[in-house]
Amino acid sequence: SERYNAKEAEPKWQKAWADRQLFLTRDDDPRPKYYVLEMFPYPSGRIHMGHVRNYAMGDVLARYKRARGFNVMHPMGWDAFGMPAENAAMQNKVHPKEWTYANIATMRAQLQSMGLSLDWSREFATCDPAYYKQQQRLFLDFLAAGLVDRKSAKVNWDPVDQTVLANEQVIDGKGWRSGAAVEQRELTQWFFRITDFAADLDAKLDTLTRWPEKVRLMQRNWIGRSDGLHVRFALDPATTPAGERELPVYTTRPDTLFGARFMAIAADHPLALEAAKRDPKLAAFAEECRRHGTAQEEIDRAEKKGYDTGIRAVHPFDPSWTLPVYVANFVLMDYGTGAIFGCPAHDQRDLDFAQAYGLGAVPVVCPAGTDPASVVITDTAYTGEGRMINSRFLDGMTPQEAFDDVARRLESETAPGGGAVAERRTNYRLRDWGISRQRYWGCPIPVIHCGDCGTQPVPAEDLPVLLPDDVSFDRPGNPLDRHPTWRDVPCPACGKPARRETDTMDTFVDSSWYFARFTAPHLGSAPTDKAIADSWLPVNQYIGGVEHAILHLLYSRFFTRAMRKTGWVGLDEPFEGMFTQGMVVHETYREADGTWVQPVDVRFESGTGERQAFHVKTGAPIVIGPIEKMSKSRKNTVDPDDIIASYGADTARWFMLSDSPPERDAIWSDEGVQGANRLMQRVYRLVNRIAAPDFGPAAPDAAKAAHRTLAAVEEAFERLHFNVAVARINELVNALSGVSADRAKDAPPAPPADPSAVEQIRAATGMLLQMLAPMMPHLAEECWGILGRPGLVAEAAWPTLDRSLLVEDEVTLPVQINGKKRAEVTVARTADNSFVEQAVLSLDAVIRALEGKTPRKIVVVPQRIVNVVV
Numbered sequence: 001s002e003r004y005n006a007k008e009a010e011p012k013w014q015k016a017w018a019d020r021q022l023f024l025t026r027d028d029d030p031r032p033k034y035y036v037l038e039m040f041p042y043p044s045g046r047i048h049m050g051h052v053r054n055y056a057m058g059d060v061l062a063r064y065k066r067a068r069g070f071n072v073m074h075p076m077g078w079d080a081f082g083m084p085a086e087n088a089a090m091q092n093k094v095h096p097k098e099w100t101y102a103n104i105a106t107m108r109a110q111l112q113s114m115g116l117s118l119d120w121s122r123e124f125a126t127c128d129p130a131y132y133k134q135q136q137r138l139f140l141d142f143l144a145a146g147l148v149d150r151k152s153a154k155v156n157w158d159p160v161d162q163t164v165l166a167n168e169q170v171i172d173g174k175g176w177r178s179g180a181a182v183e184q185r186e187l188t189q190w191f192f193r194i195t196d197f198a199a200d201l202d203a204k205l206d207t208l209t210r211w212p213e214k215v216r217l218m219q220r221n222w223i224g225r226s227d228g229l230h231v232r233f234a235l236d237p238a239t240t241p242a243g244e245r246e247l248p249v250y251t252t253r254p255d256t257l258f259g260a261r262f263m264a265i266a267a268d269h270p271l272a273l274e275a276a277k278r279d280p281k282l283a284a285f286a287e288e289c290r291r292h293g294t295a296q297e298e299i300d301r302a303e304k305k306g307y308d309t310g311i312r313a314v315h316p317f318d319p320s321w322t323l324p325v326y327v328a329n330f331v332l333m334d335y336g337t338g339a340i341f342g343c344p345a346h347d348q349r350d351l352d353f354a355q356a357y358g359l360g361a362v363p364v365v366c367p368a369g370t371d372p373a374s375v376v377i378t379d380t381a382y383t384g385e386g387r388m389i390n391s392r393f394l395d396g397m398t399p400q401e402a403f404d405d406v407a408r409r410l411e412s413e414t415a416p417g418g419g420a421v422a423e424r425r426t427n428y429r430l431r432d433w434g435i436s437r438q439r440y441w442g443c444p445i446p447v448i449h450c451g452d453c454g455t456q457p458v459p460a461e462d463l464p465v466l467l468p469d470d471v472s473f474d475r476p477g478n479p480l481d482r483h484p485t486w487r488d489v490p491c492p493a494c495g496k497p498a499r500r501e502t503d504t505m506d507t508f509v510d511s512s513w514y515f516a517r518f519t520a521p522h523l524g525s526a527p528t529d530k531a532i533a534d535s536w537l538p539v540n541q542y543i544g545g546v547e548h549a550i551l552h553l554l555y556s557r558f559f560t561r562a563m564r565k566t567g568w569v570g571l572d573e574p575f576e577g578m579f580t581q582g583m584v585v586h587e588t589y590r591e592a593d594g595t596w597v598q599p600v601d602v603r604f605e606s607g608t609g610e611r612q613a614f615h616v617k618t619g620a621p622i623v624i625g626p627i628e629k630m631s632k633s634r635k636n637t638v639d640p641d642d643i644i645a646s647y648g649a650d651t652a653r654w655f656m657l658s659d660s661p662p663e664r665d666a667i668w669s670d671e672g673v674q675g676a677n678r679l680m681q682r683v684y685r686l687v688n689r690i691a692a693p694d695f696g697p698a699a700p701d702a703a704k705a706a707h708r709t710l711a712a713v714e715e716a717f718e719r720l721h722f723n724v725a726v727a728r729i730n731e732l733v734n735a736l737s738g739v740s741a742d743r744a745k746d747a748p749p750a751p752p753a754d755p756s757a758v759e760q761i762r763a764a765t766g767m768l769l770q771m772l773a774p775m776m777p778h779l780a781e782e783c784w785g786i787l788g789r790p791g792l793v794a795e796a797a798w799p800t801l802d803r804s805l806l807v808e809d810e811v812t813l814p815v816q817i818n819g820k821k822r823a824e825v826t827v828a829r830t831a832d833n834s835f836v837e838q839a840v841l842s843l844d845a846v847i848r849a850l851e852g853k854t855p856r857k858i859v860v861v862p863q864r865i866v867n868v869v870v
């Protein structure tokens with residue numbers, strides 16, 4: 001029979017949706033709002049299967065919620081600034097702007113070919129001057145609100161890309177893109193004061209109940225809340241440079257104070273700087289420390305090194321007990337107080353250090369069930385629970401009790417310099433967000449540096465600070481630095497010659513508020529219209545890759561708070577629901593010499609034994625490798641365009657939704673795609689058959705099957721369990737195929753069609769199409785018309801679930817003949833006795849057993865048993 005032609009049908013329906021502006025969202029629509037958003041793409045050139053998966057998921061939700069009567073906003077835009085555009089400029093001599101907008105055009109067409117129900121009228125790219133103008137405005141508002149700092153900081157400098165890298169962009173000491181060994185440099189940078197919100201960012205994680213637990217945990221660890229004690233150690237005056245009296249430390253283990261063996265301070269701690277003045281060797285050591293990176297893993301990996309300053313600190317519980325003060329490479333200046341007391345027995349870093357410098361280790365926590373006399377510390381510090389030992393008045397307590405006891409005692413003791421010796425303190429690992437990038441293709445930071453007036457904001461009426469078009473990429477570094485006519489401007493305050501800031505913003509800034517901008521995407525006068533933004537936000541469901549679980553989501557949470565503080569939104573948490581989808585993975589293929597081969601160039605033979613692979617062109621044998629994330633380097637990518645061209649967008653969408661739970665990796669396989677394609681054709685044939693005028697069903701049970709499926713699919717969509725919805729829909733297709741099966745040629749003529757059964761099946765088929773429509777929207781439209789339904793399925797209201805059809809409303813009764821069980825009969829729970837008698841008498845087994853005789857009596861025990869007495 002006829003086949004469904006996706007290639008013809010898909011553009012037709014896309015046009016029908018567009019013509020009727022079905023996905024255009026209005027702010028004044030009175031229906032309840034629902035905002036569904038997928039992470040917007042970086043316009044790298046072409047969309048990949050990860051995009052297909054991500055956007056297919058979001059689209060299911062958008063279409064489903066729309067059908068359920070929500071005013072759905074489902075926008076799309078482009079995260080368009082960034083390094084690759086500059087690299088393309090350097091390599092291919094094409095301007096970053098040209099490259100970016102050309103990629104956007106390609107990718108927009110690709111997304112449109114997927115049939116996504118997007119409101120394209122809201123589209124923007126972050127490199128549009130209209131967008132970055134408002135971002136500059138936000139920067140200046142944040143600056144005025146005290147949320148921006150300019151400070152000198154040690155940064156990771158990539159000598160090849162000639163830019164600063166964030167800590168997470170440094171992998172094993174190398175730049176994530178260039179692979180060059182990263183250097184430490186002291187540079188003046190712009191920072192957003194994300195740490196101002198550390199406590200709130202941490203606390204509110206508890207309210208994000210519709211986020212994956214895993215993502216919340218990653219955020220919590222990143223923020224790194226730590227509850228400890230700030231303790232002021234007195235310094236022994238005889239050993240200490242004049243003026244220095246005390247050394248405050250931050251500790252989370254004051255319980256281990258009697259296990260202290262030394263003190264350690266950061267290389268740039270004021271006391272170290274002071275001591276270095278009189279000790280050139282110390283100065284040299286400190287200089288050496290400064291050259292190394294400050295990323296946590298780097299510190300953990302590096303050998304622990306120190307230098308004894310000769311200074312001695314006094315133990316807070318024993319004036320006769322002094323501790324040597326070292327400068328140590330594992331103590332950071334920007335955490336806590338930049339100083340610690342070291343307890344080797346219960347901290348691994350302290351133990352490594354103590355072993356290197358012969359400082360000893362005294363255990364003060366004894367594990368349960370161990371004899372205190374036999375506790376020894378060798379190579380491994382003990383960080384577990386137990387009871388305090390070797391700790392005077394703390395002995396016998398748990399570490400927690402000891403913590404509290406130490407805190408209480410020292411809080412009420414007065415330090416020589418006044419004030420309490422200790423106070424409880426909460427610290428956060430989170431650092432302020434350095435946003436300066438020495439790049440061209442980013443949002444210019446709108447300030448001007450004047451020799452007389454200092455740093456001046458660009459006046460609002462001069463925004464945007466536009467990127468100059470005439471730049472050259474023939475040398476590494478920042479083209480803005482060597483563009484005098486752009487860079488040299490008069491000071492907005494005094495008019496004297498001044499210089500523009502040539503740093504641009506980290507591209508993570510661009511993506512930290514785009515979701516808010518979508519609520520008023522073309523507003524020229526302001527970043528948002530607060531009332532409109534508040535009517536849409538938070539995003540009800542955000543969907544994206546788990547690789548953004550920390551930074552992007554944290555920055556967005558910060559930005560929302562900062563925008564609240566500056567009056568642009570009225571809420572703190574931007575994303576009510578968060579979903580992180582898995583990757584798309586594929587087998588890898590190599591030739592004998594190790595060169596990667598792309599899947600389209602591989603052909604398989606699976607005769608008797610193992611599956612074998614050969615190169616389609618050369619016939620050379622191919623080694624089938626492990627399944628890995630689709631990537632250009634492994635060549636194991638499948639181009640969505642090719643799939644859409646051969647099978648249609650619906651097939652690609654369906655397969656991406658069906659293969660595995662959406663949070664897991666999805667394995668792309670040819671068989672899977674073909675399976676999806678077969679389902680598509682099967683539905684098409686089924687609908688054609690059911691819609692035919694001479695259609696006569698075999699058995700009428702369709703309403704029930706359809707409503708059961710509906711209940712399951714609703715739940716699956718709400719929970720984003722798309723693969724479950726797929727499985728249920730497949731079952732319904734099977735059920736409907738069963739009742740409508742083509743009759744065999746020699747089968748007896750069909751009984752006259754029961755009009756109500758036909759109606760029921762057609763109604764069930766309509767429901768099938770509505771459930772299918774969020775996932776295979778084009779096919780559903782095509783079949784909707786064939787079934788004779790008016791309008792578009794994309795406009796149809798979601799079917800109302802008939803709960804009465806969900807209850808188990810049939811019973812199966814054993815049928816006995818003269819006391820022996822001979823058969824079973826299934827009847828409605830409510831069937832009356834005469835109906836049950838008739839049903840029993842028409843059973844084959846009963847007819848045979850009666851041998852033509854009329855039974856003497858039939859006893860029906862309702863819902864239990866039927867007895868036939870002959």
Ligand code: ANZ
Pocket residue numbers: 226228250251252253254256330331332333334335336337338339340341342343345346347427
């Ligand atoms: C004494 C002690 C004994 C410590 C012990 C730990 C175990 P979190 O949980 O990350 O906050 N520390 C404090 N400031 C530091 C800095 N600037 N650079 C390096 N290390 C620093 O860790 C707090 C612990 O890390 C503190 O508690 C301190 O060592 C160390 F058995 O104090 B502790």
Ligand code: ZN
Pocket residue numbers: 450451452453454491492493494495496498
């Ligand atoms: Zn000036």
